[in-house]
Amino acid sequence: MPQFLSTTDADFETRFEALLHMKREDAPDVDAVVAEIIADVRARGDDAVIDLTAKFDRLTLTPEALRISDAEIAQAAAQVSPEDRAALELAAERIRAYHARQMPEDARWTDASGATLGWRxxxxxxxxxxxxxxxxxxxxxxxxxxIPARVAGVSRLVMCVPSPDGVLNPLVLLAAQIAGVTEIYRIGGAQAVAAMAYGTQTIAPVDKITGPGNAFVAAAKRRVFGKVGIDMIAGPSEILVIADRDNDPDWxxxxxxxxxxxxESAQSILLTDDAAFGRAVAEAVEARLETLERRAIAGPSWRDFGAVVTTRDLDEAATLSDRLAPEHLELAVADPDALADKITHAGAIFLGQWTPEAIGDYIGGPNHVLPTARSxxxxxxxxxxxxxxxxxxxRMxxxxxxxxxxxxxxxxxxxxxxxxxxxxxxxxxxxxxxxTA
Amino acid sequence: MPQFLSTTDADFETRFEALLHMKREDAPDVDAVVAEIIADVRARGDDAVIDLTAKFDRLTLTPEALRISDAEIAQAAAQVSPEDRAALELAAERIRAYHARQMPEDARWTDASGATLGWRxxxxxxxxxxxxxxxxxxxxxxxxxxIPARVAGVSRLVMCVPSPDGVLNPLVLLAAQIAGVTEIYRIGGAQAVAAMAYGTQTIAPVDKITGPGNAFVAAAKRRVFGKVGIDMIAGPSEILVIADRDNDPDWxxxxxxxxxxxxESAQSILLTDDAAFGRAVAEAVEARLETLERRAIAGPSWRDFGAVVTTRDLDEAATLSDRLAPEHLELAVADPDALADKITHAGAIFLGQWTPEAIGDYIGGPNHVLPTARSxxxxxxxxxxxxxxxxxxxRMxxxxxxxxxxxxxxxxxxxxxxxxxxxxxxxxxxxxxxxTA
Structure with missing residues (x-):
């Protein structure tokens, strides 16, 4: 069972603060190892990448084999079912349409002094x-x-994906093809980040590195920041749902x-103005956990970091939500737009009970790479x-x-x-x- | 004398690559010290900040004296000459007008599926x-x-400025007043960054930290990144001038x-399509260095890191400029707009010979905090x-x-x-x- 809190409890503030500052991630300190890997790749290039791939991925490569060939990508893509391909293509189309609207405009104007100013x-x-x-x-x-990179106009788009024991996910290769990735290398870990940041004989360096990864990848991104741009250091996923009683507890x-x-470090929190509804949701979670495929992950996450918080009203829920500054925020209430106007800090808001967060993970259009850990x-x-x-x-x-x-x-x-x-x-x-003259 | 290069030299590529990768900064490794300072401020709050300020700034404070009072700010502001005040106010007005145009728009639309999407x-x-x-x-x-923070709508704007031996710059306090800073603390170094990131009994934490600083401040910003946002880790300043022969070498x-x-670590480079003009500029620099107040700084910078590069034509200069990706780029040529269209990477471009870079440092309107070191x-x-x-x-x-x-x-x-x-x-x-029902 998760934690149950109520804002009317005497110890609420103490317990909510504890929830806010809960340490969920016990990231191993791999910084020293990563520093060595980066130095090795900078010094020895391809040879270092090949040696490290043999060590970590149990895969023997040559410089020529680092890159995944077009034929191999086509072969993998051909293995994907038409239904999966259609789903990926619909997702790509919707993500492209959403991000195309984000393109900022250039500006140029002349001010009262006669100076021309602007940006591009x-x-x-x-x-x-x-x-x-x-x-x-x-x-x-x-x-x-x-897709955001291609929409922005990036012409060279490199992807690195490790292939432990030689295994690759055909859907990942197909997605790369659909999204317009121009080069794919079968390498991973800190060595892949170092190769992209500094370049090797085979892999030309890039200017910006994005994408999720384990503790080694995160530490490597932090270290190469400045030499190249990075997106963010993402923590475990989070969802906050604000729901009134007029919802199906199972949804x-x-x-x-x-x-x-x-x-197991993810965090799911429900804020509701109805204590009985909160208990009903917790019961529905337990029922679903009995059969859920990933119950060995979802169960501990829910028990260790999950919470059901009863608030006096929805306004109070909005205030608590801002203190959590959630990555994903679902507003399953009668007037989600009105409640959204009371929220200041959230990566993404999902409005109304017909908008499950998973829509945003795949197909809604907005990006699913979002700020975690209150960022x-x-x-x-x-x-x-x-x-x-x-x-x-x-110009003066x-x-x-x-x-x-x-x-x-x-x-x-x-x-x-x-x-x-x-x-x-x-x-x-x-x-x-x-x-004077 | 600086380096003289010409793109027609046999060893040009080698020397230009050396210029590109010149290590100008020998930043001391203060990370371990900074880690201790941050831990101390987190553990002891005001007391740590006070102890560290006594140690580094030779200034004994109480918690009440950490903040600079409104009376003290008013008193300092009153010391500033009307001319200096007017110059600051004109600069503030122009910076405000430029940045107001940067405010991005919210968006919301309904797509063909009936989904409402957008951002704010x-x-x-x-x-x-x-x-x-x-x-x-x-x-x-x-x-x-x-000013950009205030234009963005940030309501609480904290400033930390160290006051070694108790000395403060009245112009800095007046500028803070004009710009709308809401709290000023007389502390500096890693302890100030830690106090702003984590808060103390007296100083409430902030969400984003910006501003320049020494190696301790830079290391502290890197360490608190993630807990709060930071702007960038800036390196020494750089200017690249592309000039044709129709310029006054002294300008x-x-x-x-x-x-x-x-x-001394700053870097100034001239690219010109006229070798004789390049030599004339170098001579003019030497002449100015004889009397320049800061010749003990500017001289070593120019000799150690300066360069005059002769190119075959201006297009070649644009190509080399992109490899340098300069912080500041002056285009002192007949058609600066046409040349700017050939440039891809630059923090700020100053168009035409009537636009010295210093205009951008103070009063043009665009920001002078710009990406350095090829970023x-x-x-x-x-x-x-x-x-x-x-x-x-x-919303689905x-x-x-x-x-x-x-x-x-x-x-x-x-x-x-x-x-x-x-x-x-x-x-x-x-x-x-x-x-079905």
Missing amino acids: WGPVDAAGLYVPGGLASYPSSVLMNA IAVDLLSQAEHD ARFSSGLSVMDFLKRTTLA TPESLRAIGPAAVRLATSESLEAHGLSVQARLGRLNSDE | WGPVDAAGLYVPGGLASYPSSVLMNA IAVDLLSQAEHD ARFSSGLSVMDFLKRTTLA TPESLRAIGPAAVRLATSESLEAHGLSVQARLGRLNSDE
Whole structure:
């Protein structure tokens, strides 16, 4: 059973604070190992990647075999059922349509002083997408990472996916093909991140690395940050559901389990203004757990980190939700838009009881790479913006420099940066002498 | 004298690669010390901050004295000359006007399936701005960091500025007042970053920390990243000027020196299609260096890291510029807009010979916090976006769920995430039974 809390309990604040600060992840400290792997890949390139792949993935490669050939991708894609392919294609189309709307606009204007100002956006030249192997090798994540990059206009899109014992997921390769990935390498771990960041003889470096991964991948991304851009260091998944009594307890139960089944460290929380409904949902969760395929994962997650919180009303639930700043927030209430207006911090909001969070994982259109561990307070899900950068533009005329230049000289002087001031003064001096002449 | 290169030299590629990968910064490894400082502030709060301030800034404080009072700010502001105040106010007004145009729009639409999709933006609740003390305590940086936060709608804006031996820069306090900073603390270093990230008894925690700082501040920002958002880890300043022969060599010389004077590790590079013009600029730099106030900084920067590169034509200069991906790029050529169209990677572009880079440092309007060390390949300068986060929105109707839900179930099954599929199926089941009934 999960925790049951009520905002009317005397010890509520203490228990809710404990829930907020619960340490769910016991990430092993692999930083020293990762530092060695990165140094090795930087020093020895392909040879290091090949040695590390033999060691970690039990797979013997040559430089030529690092890259997965087009023929191999086509062969894998051909194994996928037409139904699975159609589902992937529908998902890709919807994700593409949503992200296309995120493209920001360039701007340019002339102000009262005559100065022309503005900015323009452009894609990174090359992006690298990390895809885990094994159990968490999800084709949906390939779509969610690769499509925003392609929509942004990234021309070179590299993917690394480990192939432990030579096994690859055909759906992952098909998803990469559908999403427009241009190169795929059968490598993983910190060595794949290092190869994408620094390059090897076979793998040209990229500018930005995104995608989920284990503790080694996360530590490697943190280390190469600065040399390349990274998306985020994601923690275990979370769902918060705010539901009133007018819901089927079983629907809410499976929604809570849809995150609990990801990971024993995942966290599923229900906030409801009806204590009896909360108990009914908890009972429905137990019933579903009896047969759920991944009950060995979802069960511990729900028992250790799950919670059912009864609030005085929905406004109070909105306030608590903001303190949790959830990755995923479902509003299964009569007027979800009104409640959403009271929420400030959430990665993604799913409005109304016909919108299970899983729709957002696959097919809704918005990205499923979202801020975890309360970072929705200050960060956003993956978007086309992650694959774009902005260049600001400024153009002075002699008149605009005459209008605003003296203030720049004044500020430069106050900061004791003489050459800054001189660079303006030299030009202003010419304007003055031209006038005198 | 700086390096002279020409793209027609046999060893050009080798020397240009060396220029690209020049290690300019020898940042001391302070990570272990910083880890201790952060742990101390987390454990002891105000007491730790007070002890560390006594140690590093030779300043004895009480918890009550950590915050700079409104009276003290008013008193400092009153010391500033009317001319300096007017210059700061003009800069603030122009920075505000530029950044106001960056505010992104919310979006919401209904697609063909009947699903309502969209996103909305909101500010972080609280931002923290670090301002260095001593030599690099720049009022312009206060404006450049604080104004985008206020434009984004951040209501609580904290500033930390160390006051070594009790000394504070009145212009920095006035700039904070003009920019709308709501709390100022007289603390610095890793302890200030830790206090803003984790909070103390006196200082409530913030959600995002921005601003420049020394190696301790940079290491602390890297460590608290994840707990809070950070802007970037900035390296030493850089300027790249592309100039044709129709320029006054002295103007270009002072432009190059305006970055060289920041830091001995700063880098100033000239690309020109005229070798004689390049030599004339180098001579003008030497002439200016004889009297420049900060020649002890600008001289070593120019000699150790400066370069004059002669190219065959301006197109070749644009190609080399993209390999450098400069923080600041001046295009002092006849048609700067045409040349800008050939540039892909730059933090900020200054168009035409009437636009010295220093205008952008103070008064142009665009932000002067820009990506260094070739990170303009994948990142952008500071903007209102750094103080905003996006929440994605999705709302299904029964009809839209019927249209796209089966594909989600299919993908969930292919990923062995049964509960994901069940959360959709439970709802589809109801729709089917409603129809049957």
